[in-house]
Amino acid sequence: MSRQTEYPIHPQFTARWSPRALSGEAIEPAVLMSFFEAARWAPSASNVQPWRFVYGLKGTPGFEAIFASLVDFNKGWAKNASALVAVISAKTWLPHGTSEALPFVTHAFDAGTAWGHLALQAHAAGWVTHAMGGFDADVLRQGLAVPEDFHLNCVVAIGKQGDKSQLPEALQAREQPSPRKPLAEIVAEGRFSF
Numbered sequence: 001m002s003r004q005t006e007y008p009i010h011p012q013f014t015a016r017w018s019p020r021a022l023s024g025e026a027i028e029p030a031v032l033m034s035f036f037e038a039a040r041w042a043p044s045a046s047n048v049q050p051w052r053f054v055y056g057l058k059g060t061p062g063f064e065a066i067f068a069s070l071v072d073f074n075k076g077w078a079k080n081a082s083a084l085v086a087v088i089s090a091k092t093w094l095p096h097g098t099s100e101a102l103p104f105v106t107h108a109f110d111a112g113t114a115w116g117h118l119a120l121q122a123h124a125a126g127w128v129t130h131a132m133g134g135f136d137a138d139v140l141r142q143g144l145a146v147p148e149d150f151h152l153n154c155v156v157a158i159g160k161q162g163d164k165s166q167l168p169e170a171l172q173a174r175e176q177p178s179p180r181k182p183l184a185e186i187v188a189e190g191r192f193s194f
C-alpha cells in the first residue's frame with residue numbers, strides 16, 4: 001500500500017507502522033527503558049508531564065495483568081508481544097503554590113504526544129509498537145491498581161516483527177503499512193472548511 005508523501009519529510013514517519021505479527025522474543029529492560037526515555041521528553045502543558053507508563057515483560061505477572069484486560073481480538077495477536085505497556089495520564093494537577101487539585105484538561109493530549117515519541121524511538125531501534133484501544137478499563141485499573149484520578153488511555157504492544165503466517169488469514173491481508181487521508185482533508189487555512 002502506498003505511503004507516498006505530498007511534501008518531503010523525515011522517512012521515520014512513513015516507515016513506522018503497526019504490525020500484529022510479533023516474534024515473542026524477550027526485550028532487554030534497558031532497551032524498553034530507552035523507549036520511555038524518549039516519551040519522557042515530550043512537551044506537555046505547563047510541563048506537567050501527566051503521562052505514566054506501567055509495563056509488563058512477557059512471562060511476568062505484570063504482563064498477564066495487562067493482557068487480561070485486552071479484548072479477545074487483541075489477545076489473539078498481542079500474546080506474542082515482548083512487553084505490554086499501559087499508557088496512563090493524571091487527570092488533575094496541583095498548580096504551583098496551591099493545594100487544591102484542578103482538572104488537567106490536556107492530560108490525554110500530552111500522553112498521546114509521549115506515546116508518539118515512544119513509538120518513533122522504538123521504530124528507530126528496530127522494534128515495533130502497536131497501540132490498542134480495545135481493552136477493558138475496569139479490568140486494567142484493578143489489575144494494575146491505578147487510582148481513579150488517572151485515566152487509562154491505551155495499551156501498547158511492543159515486540160520484534162514476526163512472520164505474518166502466524167496470523168489468521170484475514171489479518172495476514174491487513175499486515176502492511178496503511179495509507180493516510182490527503183492533506184486537503186485535514187488541513188485548512190483560516191476557517192474550518194471540512
Ligand SMILES: Cc1cc2nc3c(=O)[nH]c(=O)nc-3n(C[C@H](O)[C@H](O)[C@H](O)COP(=O)(O)O)c2cc1C
Nearest residue numbers: 016017018019074130131132133134135154177178
Ligand atoms: C489509540 C489507538 C487505539 C488502537 N486500537 C487498536 C486495537 O484495539 N487493535 C488493533 O489491532 N489496532 C489498534 N490500533 C492500531 C491502529 O488501527 C493503527 O495505528 C492505524 O490503523 C494506523 O496504522 P499504522 O499504525 O500501521 O500506521 C490503535 C491505534 C491507536 C493509536
